[in-house]
Amino acid sequence: LAKTTQPISMDSYEGQEVNITCSHNNIATNDYITWYQQFPSQGPRFIIQGYKTKVTNEVASLFIPADRKSSTLSLPRVSLSDTAVYYCLVGPHAGNNRKLIWGLGTSLAVNP
């Protein structure tokens, strides 16, 4: 089981770049790294997914070092509306042999 560890909470200010790191020391060869965002009382929303190096979309960037034992979600110039919980998941695209565990995520508070 590729257990993930991420900070329980983070604080930031509007306009800053926020980096949330997730540790996954026993990531498997065929595992992908996926991040979701969840606002209060809403379902999570997919942000980004990657396998190695760097992935960027219109919302965020995902940095994955060569050993893949950690990953960093980068949110550029956050606004108040980025206040949410961010979940890091690690697992393969195919096969559901392992348990699906979301954990508590990282609660990001963006202040004015």
Add this chain to the structure above:
Amino acid sequence: DSGVTQTPKHLITATGQRVTLRCSPRSGDLSVYWYQQSLDQGLQFLIQYYNGEERAKGNILERFSAQQFPDLHSELNLSSLELGDSALYFCASSELAGFYNEQFFGPGTRLTVL
């Protein structure tokens, strides 16, 4: 809007009762997941169906059951309800069967057991 619909939005019932939550996946998605999220807790995966068949089980209680119908909509049945079952219940869908493919979540059903 994720394209996943859930009904009802809110449900208030008493202990010992039985309720049914309904989910319609995004068009074309064959996989449906059910999750429970209690106050200040993370998402607990309950069960997954893929194309009508149970695919994976998580922390689903024996008092809970689910099914996916030929039109791919799914229902989660909760019986002998207890106060601790009060939670947000989310349904998600995905095109493929693997957990770590992108899942699209519905707006949730808030269940309150009094």
